[in-house]
Amino acid sequence: MIRKRNFFAKLFQTIKYSSKRIREIIETVKPDVIIEDDIVTNPILARNKIPLVKLFSFNPLRMFPNDDLPPAGTGLPLNDRINWEKYKKVLNIMLSNFKNFFQIIDDIYSPLWNDLNKWTIENEAPALPLNQFQYVSTNLNIALCPKPIFKIYAERVSLGEEWMVVNHLMRDKPKKFTIPEKLQKRGGKLILFSMGTVGSTEVKVMKRLVDILAKSKHKFIVSKGSKHEEFELAENMWGEASIPQLDILPLVDLVIFHGGNNTFTEAVYFGKPMIVMPLFGDQPDNAQLIVEAKIGFKLNLFTVTEKELLSAIDTLVEDKQIQQRVKSISEEIRANSNLDVVVERIEYVAQNPKFPTVFESH
Numbered sequence: 001m002i003r004k005r006n007f008f009a010k011l012f013q014t015i016k017y018s019s020k021r022i023r024e025i026i027e028t029v030k031p032d033v034i035i036e037d038d039i040v041t042n043p044i045l046a047r048n049k050i051p052l053v054k055l056f057s058f059n060p061l062r063m064f065p066n067d068d069l070p071p072a073g074t075g076l077p078l079n080d081r082i083n084w085e086k087y088k089k090v091l092n093i094m095l096s097n098f099k100n101f102f103q104i105i106d107d108i109y110s111p112l113w114n115d116l117n118k119w120t121i122e123n124e125a126p127a128l129p130l131n132q133f134q135y136v137s138t139n140l141n142i143a144l145c146p147k148p149i150f151k152i153y154a155e156r157v158s159l160g161e162e163w164m165v166v167n168h169l170m171r172d173k174p175k176k177f178t179i180p181e182k183l184q185k186r187g188g189k190l191i192l193f194s195m196g197t198v199g200s201t202e203v204k205v206m207k208r209l210v211d212i213l214a215k216s217k218h219k220f221i222v223s224k225g226s227k228h229e230e231f232e233l234a235e236n237m238w239g240e241a242s243i244p245q246l247d248i249l250p251l252v253d254l255v256i257f258h259g260g261n262n263t264f265t266e267a268v269y270f271g272k273p274m275i276v277m278p279l280f281g282d283q284p285d286n287a288q289l290i291v292e293a294k295i296g297f298k299l300n301l302f303t304v305t306e307k308e309l310l311s312a313i314d315t316l317v318e319d320k321q322i323q324q325r326v327k328s329i330s331e332e333i334r335a336n337s338n339l340d341v342v343v344e345r346i347e348y349v350a351q352n353p354k355f356p357t358v359f360e361s362h
Contacts, residue, residue: 011040012116019044019123026050032350033139040116040133041358043125051353053140053346058261059282059289060143060165061153063136068156075284078152078292126358135358139349142166142342144261146268148329149293162354166342167333168265177247179221180238188218188236189253189317192272194245195301196258199279200225205301207231212306216313221248253317258301259283264290271330273316273323275309277301295326 022044026034034045037055046052056063062072070076070084077083117128126135143150143165150165159165183190193213200206200223213220214234222239224231233239246266249255255267259278264286267274274296276287287298297312316322 009112012112015040015042016119018042033346033353035346038134041128041135043120043123046120046125046135046358047123048126048356049124050357051139051349051355052135052137052357053142053349054135054137054358055142055144057144057169059264059285060145060150061285062282063141063143064153064157064159066157069153070288073281073284075278075288075298077288078156126356137357138162138354138359139357140164140345144169144265145289146265146329146333147336147338148332149268149289149295152289152292164338164342164345166338167336168269169339170266170269172246174247174250175244177244177251179251183219183221183236183238186219186236188216190251191218191220191254191256191313191317192223192245192248192252193220193237193239193256194223194243194258194263195225195277196260196263196279197225199258199277199301201227203227203230209309210234210237212304212309213237215306216310218313218317221252254313256313259286259290259298261286268295268326268329269333271323271327273319273326275299275312275316277304293325293329295322295329 019042022042026044031050033051033053035053035055036042036045037057061069065072070078070080071087074087076087113128113130113133116133120126120128129135139162141163143163145153145165146167147165154165179190193209194200195202195206195209206224206227210222210231210233214236216236218236220237220239221243222233222237223243223245224233224239224241226241228239228241245263249266249270249272252272254275255263255272256275256277257263257267259276259282261282264274264276274290276283276290276296276298277300278284278287278298279301290296291298296316299308299312
């Protein structure tokens, strides 16, 4: 909880630091509409004078809380209401056992929220929802999730006209990538392994996974992350601190990753089966969404065994039904890209804004 407080405190400092320059840019450019994708809304961007389009580039489950969907962030199955209720009961028990829990919340969040909310109002933006740091727009909110997969949620939630779902945000086309010679000479399928910015810093975990994958008959391209110098790759691997993921994805047969929404949508776009080992945030929900869509598996990053991981890899690179299923989804979203529609909606908002431009989030 202290880490989360420090995270938000630093985030607020960054927002305040950048606001003067953002204000200058807005006054110079005089935009007709503003598009924002952040976990905290900058009040300079939320003025009533300019319509605000909110882009939610994380798994959209947390934006649609209701009794027909599992609690966001849990990664629980959609048809497992028993465990939904168990989760809620355990959460309530935990809260009831903390006699000073709400005082802790007040001590940690209230000063931060009060400070940001006061500053928000001073900057002529609407007051923030109580103890929340983000608005939802009355004009347009864009959720990032391949629509054939989003149907799993859509069957249980009704979206207003101010919402739209976008299949992907692929802008750049992949560039030619030459597979390293050491991998070209090896047999087996080619697999991308990336645990993201945070996951790759868990060096002990990365070492253990590398040791397991070293026993696979397949070959791996690895995104090693910022601590790349602290662990070595096996002979059936090649990797660097940072790799051109977009260029590599079309070439691989499988993606092993942490469940981040960008990699998720990119892997679906290129029609790749997935193994997801989530850490936090929306990653457990993405992992379960992949299971629900029957295009991959989810495994526990910290407890996965050698047998579980190697077996999951072999299954996914050999299962023709799973491969065809994700390929069909890929073909559908490529053939029906709604990026043009997004542009049209944004242009419509610019010409026909609704005021106020934001309202309280769920």
